[in-house]
Amino acid sequence: xxxxxxxxxxxxxxxxxxxxxxxxxxxxxxxxxxxxxxxxxxxxxxxxxxxxxxxxxxxxxxxxxxxxxxxxxxxxxxxxxxxxxxxxxxxxxxxxxxxxxxxxxxxxxxxxxxxxxxxxxxxxxxxxxxxxxxxxxxxxxxxxxxxxxxxxxxxxxxxxxxxxxxxxxxxxxxxxxxxxxxxxxxxxxxxxxxxxxxxxxxxxxxxxxxxxxxxxxxxxxxxxxxxxxxxxxxxxxxxxxxxxxxxxx
Ligand SMILES: *Cc1c(COP(=O)(O)O)cnc(C)c1O
Numbered sequence: 001x002x003x004x005x006x007x008x009x010x011x012x013x014x015x016x017x018x019x020x021x022x023x024x025x026x027x028x029x030x031x032x033x034x035x036x037x038x039x040x041x042x043x044x045x046x047x048x049x050x051x052x053x054x055x056x057x058x059x060x061x062x063x064x065x066x067x068x069x070x071x072x073x074x075x076x077x078x079x080x081x082x083x084x085x086x087x088x089x090x091x092x093x094x095x096x097x098x099x100x101x102x103x104x105x106x107x108x109x110x111x112x113x114x115x116x117x118x119x120x121x122x123x124x125x126x127x128x129x130x131x132x133x134x135x136x137x138x139x140x141x142x143x144x145x146x147x148x149x150x151x152x153x154x155x156x157x158x159x160x161x162x163x164x165x166x167x168x169x170x171x172x173x174x175x176x177x178x179x180x181x182x183x184x185x186x187x188x189x190x191x192x193x194x195x196x197x198x199x200x201x202x203x204x205x206x207x208x209x210x211x212x213x214x215x216x217x218x219x220x221x222x223x224x225x226x227x228x229x230x231x232x233x234x235x236x237x238x239x240x241x242x243x244x245x246x247x248x249x
Contacts, residue, residue: 001043001046002046005043005046005047005228006046006050008226008227008228008229009051009227011226012032012210012223012227013032015210015211016030016032016210016214016221019211019214019215020214022211022215023214023215025214030214030218031054031220032052032054033054033055033056033078033080033203033220033221033223034047034052034054034055034222034224034227035055035056035080035206035223035224036055036056036057036224036228037057037058037062037224037231038232039228040066041066041069041070042069043228044066044070045073047227048073048074049073052075053074053075053076054075054078054220055070055077055078056077056080056100056222057077057079057080058079058080058081058082060084060087060090060091063077063090063094063096064090064094067094067095071095076097076098077094077095077097078096078097078098078100079096079098079099080100080101080163080222081101081238082103082137082238083107085106085107085110088107088114089114091111092114092115092122097122097123098123098125099111099123099124100124100125100127100163100203100220101137101163102124102151102157103126103127103137103139105147105150105151108150108157109154111124111154111156112154112155112156112157115156115157116156120156121155121156121157121158122157122158123160124157124158125159125160125161125162126139126144126148126151126161126162127139127162127163128140128141128144128181128182128185130167130178130179131166131178136165138165141181141185144185145185145189145192148192149194152194152195152196152197155196158198159196159198159199160198160199160200160201161199161200161201161202161203161219162182162189162203163202163204163220164178164182164203164204165204165206166178166205166212166213172209172212175209175212179205179212179216179217179218180216182202183216186202201220202220203218203219203220203221203222204216204218204220204221205218205221206221206225207223207224207225207226210223
């Protein structure tokens with residue numbers, strides 16, 4: 001188990017390095033985030049004990065279950081799943097430092113309320129639906145600038161950039177198109193010069209498409225399967241929840 005995880009991490013780091021070299025970027029520009037849904041705290045700990053510092057969950061329940069076991073190991077926790085407004089309190093309780101999946105104004109409002117009450121701030125990424133798939137969460141690219149403007153009015157939310165889940169396709173050029181949309185949006189938003197908006201992070205690319213994402217400017221790649229192995233739940237359970245009424249397996 002340990003050997004597998006360490007071997008996989010080395011492979012991923014090589015892939016990141018090669019992709020950076022290919023596109024003339026510094027390896028240091030790309031952070032590896034471990035997507036740890038369904039992965040036990042014990043296995044996550046192996047990665048954290050061997051140089052990894054950034055993990056993310058999709059569900060508050062899993063965040064909660066693993067919190068005690070991981071809280072004394074230095075690391076940063078992001079949230080990358082669909083976040084219900086009634087779970088905002090938990091996100092703060094379990095020390096999430098960045099919500100990458102900000103996709104609704106009511107969620108931004110709720111986060112701001114709680115953060116204000118606790119006198120805290122939080123980093124957020126705005127999730128954009130670049131694949132135009134009905135099943136995926138995220139702001140329509142056409143609405144992203146307006147949405148960013150609105151979120152920027154909440155002083156407790158530090159907008160650091162954008163996040164997307166690319167199209168699931170074996171056709172690299174179609175996947176690349178999604179990443180280009182995100183990069184272009186980032187550039188447009190930077191040109192708008194909106195106060196309280198930093199647009200340095202582009203969270204895109206996963207186990208299957210991280211090279212393409214890095215070539216298109218990713219600063220965070222989110223990797224699960226390629227480090228921890230295949231999951232038993234379909235990703236649709238995590239991504240379509242509440243949208244297409246997919247049952248919990
Ligand atoms: C699961 C997940 C990932 C990682 O996917 P893999 O294909 O396992 O690397 C990345 N981003 C999000 C939002 C996820 O839910």
